[in-house]
Amino acid sequence: MTTDSKKAVQSMQDGLENIVTGMGTGQDKSTSNYWINSGKNHDHPQLTARFREDWIAQKVCTIIPQDMTRTWRKFKGDNQEDWREADEFFGVAKLFRDSYKWARVYGTSCILLDVKGAGKMDTPLDLDRLKKGCVKSLQVVDRTRLFGIGEINTDPLSPEYGYPTYYQLGGDSNRIHHTRIIRFEGTELPRYENWHNKWYSDSILIPLTTVIDNFHTAANAAAALTHEASTDVVSIEGLQGLLTNPAGEAAILKRFRLMKQMKSIYNITLLDSTEEYSTKTVALNGVKDLIWEYLRIIAAAVGIPATRFLSASPDGMNATGESDLNSYIDVITGLQKSIFVPRITKLDKVIGAHFGLAEPLYEWNCVFPESALQHAEKLSKLIAPLVELVEAGIFSAQQAHDVIVEKRLYEGVKTLGTAPTESPALAIAKQTKETTNAPTNANKK
Secondary structure, X not given: OOOOHHHHXXXXXXXXXXXXXXXXXXXXXXXXXXXXXXXXXXXXXXXXXXXXXXXXXXXXXXXXXXXHHOOOEEEXXXXXXXXXXXXXXXXXXXXXXXXXXXXXXXXXXXXXXXXOOOOOOOOOOOHHHOOOOOEEEEEEEEHHHEEEEEEEOOOOOOOOOOOEEEEEEOOOOOOEEHHHEEEEEOEOOXXXXXXXXXOOOEOOOHHHHXXXXXXXXXXXXXXXXXXXXEEEEEEOOOHHHHOOOHHHHHXXXXXXXXXXXXXXXXXXXXXXXXXXXXXXXXXXXXXXHXXXXXXXXXXXXXXXXXXXXXXXXXXXXXXXXXXXXXXXXXXXXXXXXXXXXXXXXXXXXXXXXXXXXXXXXXXEOOOOOOOHHHHHHHHHHHHHHHHHHHHOOOOOHHHHHHHHHHOOOOOOOOOOOOXXXXXXXXXXXXXXXXXXXXXXXXXXX
């Protein structure tokens, strides 16, 4: 047992140490780093001010919800047209975009299901009891107006474990059962931390505040430097002596005021024979790179490619940004499945009951549909190898036809149900061979 406090602290630490450089020891300054809970998620006015006044915060909170709903979904089946009209009637895409956007700003938001014929708002919502015309309204509410009240669900096997059983809207004393809202989360927290956070998740802006502030500091400093990028310097003989009395000081101020006026009006600079005039320029090299580097860090931190977040051209030689965009599309598609699908399933049951529609069949549209030129290039790259494989006898025409159907290369266009058994080139070659070997009439006789 040691009595030295420093040795006691060091003996309790695990990690890499270097007694020469001091790394990992008591002399290492980084050993004093300590992360604390800032409690910024409770500061709603500050989060609101950031979203309203900061264009970066707006992009961070809105781009991903916009991309998740920009092309929305395509219905299939016999009732696809009815479901398309029902979806547009309630503006489901906008409901989900706004709900997820405010969840990213404040940490939590919800869609309030105001339905009739299914009991009071403080009773569990039974979706099987809903009838036609049951929906009164669907409202988006952010966490600044939504408060958890009453008992907490303590059943560890329940999907609502750790969440309030009832909620209350700001300015309204009526209780709302948790089954009558559809919650959206920002940065999800462990259930235990949710309890300390008043049963809400965190705003996604919290871990980004420092790097966003660093960008604005660099941008404002660069803007301030531009005002002093060019400075006039005038050397006056005996200046120090002139400034020892008020009259001399006034004469100096009047002298340079007139000089600036003449330079501004007549574009000339008049100097005494004893005065020297020069200009000093502040070098702004590297300022632009620093600003853009901060923006790229923010884009990387929020998981949005710089080509989308900043509308900038991709970096690197021969870079097209296609790989970044493909990765981003995969991310958006994954978020649609993990965030939207469980919630939209419940909302579809409510909307289906309102219009008397069976459960819908749908698929998510491509987040960034390819242009006509991109589609033509893809077709040329895929069709040409298929033709070569068929003509070489490796693929049959039917197999090539199956590949075209499977890849949906000509989606929306009816293809032949049964493709030819051989390619036109092989058929022509076969016909030519038969004609060459056929006996003439004279030989037959």
